[in-house]
Amino acid sequence: MLSIFFAHGAKKPHTLRQILIGQYIGFAAILGITIAGAIGATALLPAALVPWFGLLPIFIGIRAALNSWRAIHTDEADDEMNESAEKIKQKPLSIMAVAAVTFANGGDEIGTYLPVFMAAPPMEIALYCAVFLVLVIGVVALARFVTSRPSVAEFLERFEIIIFPTVLIALGIGIIVSGLFGI
Secondary structure (H helix, E strand, O other): OHHHHHHHOOOOOOHHHHHHHHHHHHHHHHHHHHHHHHHHHHHHHHHHHHHHHHHHHHHHHHHHOOOOHHHHHOOHHHHHHHHHHHHHHOOOOOOHHHHHHHHHHHHHHHHHHHHHHHHOOOHHHHHHHHHHHHHHHHHHHHHHHHHHHHHHHHHHHHHHHHHHHHHHHHHHHHHHHHHOOOO
């Protein structure tokens, strides 16, 4: 989506600033909801259930793998991306548009971060949040780089279907194993 924003804002002033600020607003909202959810869940649920929240990223990873497989065998992914691109092209690029899209696409992040935050002490959560917020700059810079280099974009698109689900499934397994065995 960031690449689409960069393409849409090409040759317009302040595009990078608008996208970066929008990403921060949207991502901060994602982190806020995740932290609130983790606090609520740990307060209401027995500690023995916390490791099983590692199933969330596993299911998200499996869903991503199935969606990738389905997209390879149909034109559905291209249709969805073209539809998203058309919606973005129709609207002027703004900070709040970027923030809204970032937040709307944040369901997987919330589902992935929630079990991690539930199992982590407060200082660790603060460290995760700080790292995530610093990495926003890296993600925006990478999207800008990819947008300007079609060969890099093609490479990442090709291997994303393997890397993304694998990382999510491994994270979920790690959460479950760590919670059950104290590793």
